[in-house]
Amino acid sequence: MSAKEKLRYERPSIRKMNAGLMNKFGTRTEYAPVTHIDAVPVKRIIDEYGSPCFVISEKTIRKTYQSAQRAFKTRYPKVQFAWSYKTNYLDAVCNVFHQEGSWAEVVSGFEYEKAIRNGVPGNKIIFNGPEKSLAELKRAVENESMIHIDHFDELYDLIEVCDKLNKKAKVAIRVNMDVGVYPLWDRFGFNYESFGAWNAITKIMNTENLELVGLHTHIGTFMLTSNAYAIAAAKLCDLAINIKAKWNKAIQYIDMGGGFASTNTLRGSYLPGNDISPGFDEYAEAITSTILSYDFKQEELPLLILETGRAMIDDAGYLLGTVLANKRLSDGRKAMIMDFGVNILFTAFWYEHKISPAQEFTHHTEDVVMYGPLCMNIDKIRESINLPPLNKGAQVVVHKVGAYNMTQWMQFIAMRPNVVMIDMKNNVHLIRRKETVDTLTSQEEMPSYLKKFKLA
Amino acid sequence: MRSLNSRINLALHFDGFLYSYSQIFFARSKWYGVLLILASCINPYIGISGLLAVLFTNIIANISSLNSIFIREGLYGFSAAMVGMGMGAFFEMNSFFFVLLPIVALLTLLLTLGFQGLFNKYHLPYLSFPFLFAFWIILLSTKYFTQLHPMISNNIIGYKDFINGFNNLALPEIIITFLRSLGSVFFQSNVLVGLIIAVGLFFYSRISFTLAIIGFGCAYVFYSIAGINTRDLNELFVGSNYIFMAIAIGGFFVIPSTFSYVIIVLLVPMVALLHYGMGDILLPFHLPAYTIAFTITTLLFLYLLKWRFAVNYLHPVVVQYSSPEKNLYHFLASSKNYQYSKYYPISLPFWSEWMVSQAHDGKITHLGDWSKAFDFIVLDDELKSYQHPGVSVDDFYCYNKPVLAPGDGYVATIADNIEDNIITDVNTKENWGNSIVINHGLGLYSQLSHLKKESFKVKVGDYVKRGDLIATCGNSGRSPEPHLHFQMQLTPQVGEKTYNYPIGSYIIRKEKNYELKTFDIPKEGELICNPEINVLLKNTFNLIPGSKLNWEWQGKKESWEVFTDSWNQLYIYCKENKTCAWFVNDGVVFRFTDFEGDKKSFLYHFYLGCYKVFLGYYMNLSVEENYALTFKNNLVVEYIQDLTAPFFQAVKADYQLKYMDADSLNYTTKMELESTSRSKVGAMVLKEIQCRISLDSNGFKEIIIKEGNKTTTAKAIWLKEL
Numbered sequence A: 001m002s003a004k005e006k007l008r009y010e011r012p013s014i015r016k017m018n019a020g021l022m023n024k025f026g027t028r029t030e031y032a033p034v035t036h037i038d039a040v041p042v043k044r045i046i047d048e049y050g051s052p053c054f055v056i057s058e059k060t061i062r063k064t065y066q067s068a069q070r071a072f073k074t075r076y077p078k079v080q081f082a083w084s085y086k087t088n089y090l091d092a093v094c095n096v097f098h099q100e101g102s103w104a105e106v107v108s109g110f111e112y113e114k115a116i117r118n119g120v121p122g123n124k125i126i127f128n129g130p131e132k133s134l135a136e137l138k139r140a141v142e143n144e145s146m147i148h149i150d151h152f153d154e155l156y157d158l159i160e161v162c163d164k165l166n167k168k169a170k171v172a173i174r175v176n177m178d179v180g181v182y183p184l185w186d187r188f189g190f191n192y193e194s195f196g197a198w199n200a201i202t203k204i205m206n207t208e209n210l211e212l213v214g215l216h217t218h219i220g221t222f223m224l225t226s227n228a229y230a231i232a233a234a235k236l237c238d239l240a241i242n243i244k245a246k247w248n249k250a251i252q253y254i255d256m257g258g259g260f261a262s263t264n265t266l267r268g269s270y271l272p273g274n275d276i277s278p279g280f281d282e283y284a285e286a287i288t289s290t291i292l293s294y295d296f297k298q299e300e301l302p303l304l305i306l307e308t309g310r311a312m313i314d315d316a317g318y319l320l321g322t323v324l325a326n327k328r329l330s331d332g333r334k335a336m337i338m339d340f341g342v343n344i345l346f347t348a349f350w351y352e353h354k355i356s357p358a359q360e361f362t363h364h365t366e367d368v369v370m371y372g373p374l375c376m377n378i379d380k381i382r383e384s385i386n387l388p389p390l391n392k393g394a395q396v397v398v399h400k401v402g403a404y405n406m407t408q409w410m411q412f413i414a415m416r417p418n419v420v421m422i423d424m425k426n427n428v429h430l431i432r433r434k435e436t437v438d439t440l441t442s443q444e445e446m447p448s449y450l451k452k453f454k455l456a
Numbered sequence B: 001m002r003s004l005n006s007r008i009n010l011a012l013h014f015d016g017f018l019y020s021y022s023q024i025f026f027a028r029s030k031w032y033g034v035l036l037i038l039a040s041c042i043n044p045y046i047g048i049s050g051l052l053a054v055l056f057t058n059i060i061a062n063i064s065s066l067n068s069i070f071i072r073e074g075l076y077g078f079s080a081a082m083v084g085m086g087m088g089a090f091f092e093m094n095s096f097f098f099v100l101l102p103i104v105a106l107l108t109l110l111l112t113l114g115f116q117g118l119f120n121k122y123h124l125p126y127l128s129f130p131f132l133f134a135f136w137i138i139l140l141s142t143k144y145f146t147q148l149h150p151m152i153s154n155n156i157i158g159y160k161d162f163i164n165g166f167n168n169l170a171l172p173e174i175i176i177t178f179l180r181s182l183g184s185v186f187f188q189s190n191v192l193v194g195l196i197i198a199v200g201l202f203f204y205s206r207i208s209f210t211l212a213i214i215g216f217g218c219a220y221v222f223y224s225i226a227g228i229n230t231r232d233l234n235e236l237f238v239g240s241n242y243i244f245m246a247i248a249i250g251g252f253f254v255i256p257s258t259f260s261y262v263i264i265v266l267l268v269p270m271v272a273l274l275h276y277g278m279g280d281i282l283l284p285f286h287l288p289a290y291t292i293a294f295t296i297t298t299l300l301f302l303y304l305l306k307w308r309f310a311v312n313y314l315h316p317v318v319v320q321y322s323s324p325e326k327n328l329y330h331f332l333a334s335s336k337n338y339q340y341s342k343y344y345p346i347s348l349p350f351w352s353e354w355m356v357s358q359a360h361d362g363k364i365t366h367l368g369d370w371s372k373a374f375d376f377i378v379l380d381d382e383l384k385s386y387q388h389p390g391v392s393v394d395d396f397y398c399y400n401k402p403v404l405a406p407g408d409g410y411v412a413t414i415a416d417n418i419e420d421n422i423i424t425d426v427n428t429k430e431n432w433g434n435s436i437v438i439n440h441g442l443g444l445y446s447q448l449s450h451l452k453k454e455s456f457k458v459k460v461g462d463y464v465k466r467g468d469l470i471a472t473c474g475n476s477g478r479s480p481e482p483h484l485h486f487q488m489q490l491t492p493q494v495g496e497k498t499y500n501y502p503i504g505s506y507i508i509r510k511e512k513n514y515e516l517k518t519f520d521i522p523k524e525g526e527l528i529c530n531p532e533i534n535v536l537l538k539n540t541f542n543l544i545p546g547s548k549l550n551w552e553w554q555g556k557k558e559s560w561e562v563f564t565d566s567w568n569q570l571y572i573y574c575k576e577n578k579t580c581a582w583f584v585n586d587g588v589v590f591r592f593t594d595f596e597g598d599k600k601s602f603l604y605h606f607y608l609g610c611y612k613v614f615l616g617y618y619m620n621l622s623v624e625e626n627y628a629l630t631f632k633n634n635l636v637v638e639y640i641q642d643l644t645a646p647f648f649q650a651v652k653a654d655y656q657l658k659y660m661d662a663d664s665l666n667y668t669t670k671m672e673l674e675s676t677s678r679s680k681v682g683a684m685v686l687k688e689i690q691c692r693i694s695l696d697s698n699g700f701k702e703i704i705i706k707e708g709n710k711t712t713t714a715k716a717i718w719l720k721e722l
Helices: A042-049 A058-073 A091-100 A109-117 A134-142 A152-165 A196-205 A227-247 A280-293 A310-316 A437-441 B002-024 B030-040 B044-063 B068-072 B077-090 B095-120 B129-144 B160-168 B173-184 B191-204 B206-226 B230-234 B238-252 B258-285 B292-306 B324-341 B535-540 B602-609 B635-644
Strands: A053-057 A079-084 A103-106 A125-127 A146-149 A169-176 A210-217 A253-255 A303-306 A317-328 A334-338 A355-357 A366-371 A380-387 A395-398 A418-422 A428-432 B354-358 B373-377 B402-404 B409-415 B434-439 B445-451 B469-472 B484-489 B503-510 B513-520 B527-529 B548-553 B556-564 B570-574 B579-585 B589-596 B612-614 B622-626 B651-662 B671-681 B684-696 B699-707 B710-717
Touching (some): A042 A053, A042 A418, A053 A058, A058 A079, A058 A091, A058 A280, A058 A303, A079 A091, A079 A310, A091 A428, A103 A109, A134 A152, A146 A210, A152 A169, A152 A196, A152 A210, A169 A227, A196 A210, A196 A227, A210 A227, A227 A253, A227 A280, A355 A380, B002 B030, B030 B191, B044 B068, B044 B095, B077 B129, B095 B129, B160 B191, B173 B191, B173 B206, B230 B238, B238 B292, B258 B292, B445 B469, B535 B684, B548 B602, B579 B602, B602 B671, B635 B651
Parallel strands (some): A053 A418, A079 A103, A103 A125, A146 A169, A169 A210, A253 A303
Antiparallel strands (some): A053 A317, A366 A380, B373 B484, B503 B513, B503 B527, B556 B570, B579 B589, B622 B651, B651 B671, B671 B684, B684 B699
């Protein structure tokens, strides 16, 4: 802080004395303010792009991608990442991943369209998900995309589409299985234990216009144990070995899906996410050592595809916001109202987000309840968070918000804010303009008889 | 079948006929053969007699089922041609002459076989021994044959004066003598005959022609210095001794080089010594020395070359192309290929990208007898080898990462009982830690050390293939932090002295740029990985004996098939143009090693365009190579190049291949490559050819060739399977 700046007023606070050993630091905390993101001042971003504002660090995306890639590629010779569009499908974000070499993994016709518009070649799009219309299937077949079949009805649809086109489709099946974790995601794909998967494979192998190129599973989300992946990989390898034994057909790829945990702390978790989330290395070790323990011939080792989304992007996203007001609740707890709520920070329902002040403060902190600005009771960002006393207008940085927020956010009460990206050279680019009333009303139609009214 | 055989025989005799003449001047050329026959026929008696002798010899050889390749190449016929010409020059053609001629032909053939048998034991050529002995026998014996009349003079030829008139041309004496010496090889000491031979020789081989002049010129100078009458050189075969010796040693049996040129200058006086010495020895028998001096000198010198322990210069010709130029250019090509072929390709023992933390002659531990080793580690994007906090082995990126077999072989030794060190601690007692040694055969072993305890996936005696997972990286032995030690050695003991050996092929990454290295030694600090092979490229260039390719180019069809020759070299053979292009494919790089045939064919352009193709696809990667003087330039440039090639290569030809586009890295169905071939003198570009090679899922699709302003397209024809 420069010497000229006026000392900031910080109101006094009273804290309950906790019993503990005496130490020379007193009750101070070691929280550090986050005044810059990738060397760009938070204050400057808010001045230019308003508050709240999402910030994405391209540097962090690339760094995370490369460390994931290193973790897998040093353990296994053939690895391919596919960017999970639903995690964050802002075009700029997708293209950073595509520049790094990621394919696209989409779960709807809308996402498929987005991938095509981003310039992803059809044969590098993995088409997942339980909803695929006939028209979408037709397009995917024509583009030679990898179609991951979710259920038998879809399989029959696809056979029909292929017969009409007289074109062979590249398909995989999604397999669900018991990997020893709860909940069991058996609503997607074909079950392994009850032979649904094997039946689907048999059907595909006996259909002329379908070529079984891969096997896919996605065992869950925010998996905190890497062992589950070892079990899943083993079951897919079993299928692949059996397919080779029965039809002498080497499977081209095994798609282990995503579900890797980020370092966010889940609500109700006793330990912070940083300490309990397995890193890429742990997941990679579990998956690759399992596949390598199977007797695939060197030249027939399946390509390992990974669709991890959350762990790739969460760290790269920040949400900048401003304190609207401080107040005290009836039970005496302090409360803080922010200018962002669960409407744009959807993950507040899942995580205890780390939130840092964006300016210098003293070492004294207090517990506060952090609310969003919505006139809705559910709009609570943190039930309890330890923060220094922040005045109205103070700025904060919410960490690790890159995944799902920019796709699951709601236009509810308020509109969605600007999203900016800080590039490798620390230049700030606007990658999604904030919505205006026109953005919303442009989609609305007014029946003529409702156009006029007069209030008495 | 019968008609086919007779057709082959006809071709055999026709070729054998012409080659018999060109072989006299160490050439294998039909047009030169025709020219030489014409020269010999300037005196029709000599000409006809020579022709008949060759014909008889080759027919007898064929009936006797002798090696048809030798017959075709004129190796049996050339002595007969000279003997026959000699008969025609020395005796009158009467009926007895024609009775005797076939017998003489048979005698020459038998002597040829005899000398061939004798000298082949020593891998030496028989040169003109068959001619000398056959002709001496004739000279000695025929004086008893009263029916055979010596040729008194060739007055019978009407245009004698015209022919002899050439001998009086106003040319320097040395040139007249040179040409007459050449003519005397055909028993016609005549400038016109010599001129035809000399001009033909120049067009056949610039190097032979130069050598002939140097050999003769030196002899002329030496004669003057030694006080021998230079007119001696005009006599039958005297001058040709020097000419033959110069061509034989300067460029035919030895790869032409500065050394070979120097040596012929030094050998000229020796030929003179032998000539006059042998002449006096043979005098009591009334035998002329003829080419005995050349024959003895050449044989003895070639014999000397074979006794050398090291061949650093004066390389003997191994595959005889019967042309000093071709011998030289193929030698340059093959000596470049040899540097690749002498090593067993060793791969890097890991997946993905690692960094060389210590290379050969490293300053830390790669010292003395153990200096030719590598240490490898894994780095992150900030070039750190560990993640925070870096206090345990698990924090290090390379720890517990798969270690692969660097080549096929048997597991010779495994040491697996040493615990990993804690970080910063070093176990100097069990220096190598857990190690594995693989026997690659042929006395070559590789050792991998500091592995993780109980991580071995193989046991002693197992056969491992290149790229098989054998263990994981650890921190055992003299290893302060996890790393992989890799060395080549000559025994199966752990900790044996290192052996300097290159890595077969690897990719260096610098930022976003990739560089391919073949048979090279990685340097400290380089980020390297094994080349990733692209399936489409691999399949496209997987040309094995029996593979067929058909092309349509400039309205003509070319059908190619892959064969192996007797040296087990693969080559593409074009039926239409009878053209061959030899290649090697080691699974990482496809490269042409040699070319022979029609340089107007599409195969030649294909040879240029796909001269060296790395079978992996890396955006922005470029492969560079130099052509070994097979690049076609215009005739004048080529002739100048021929003249200077034994000393230095004035004309250089470069090749560059760029990987332009591919639709997918893992399942490629379309790919574009672009190669540029350029010949230049210094910085001046003489000629440039660009080839754009398109591949689709079948393999080759089309090749667009841009040469100057002309663009042509060759399309691959894939016959639909029934």
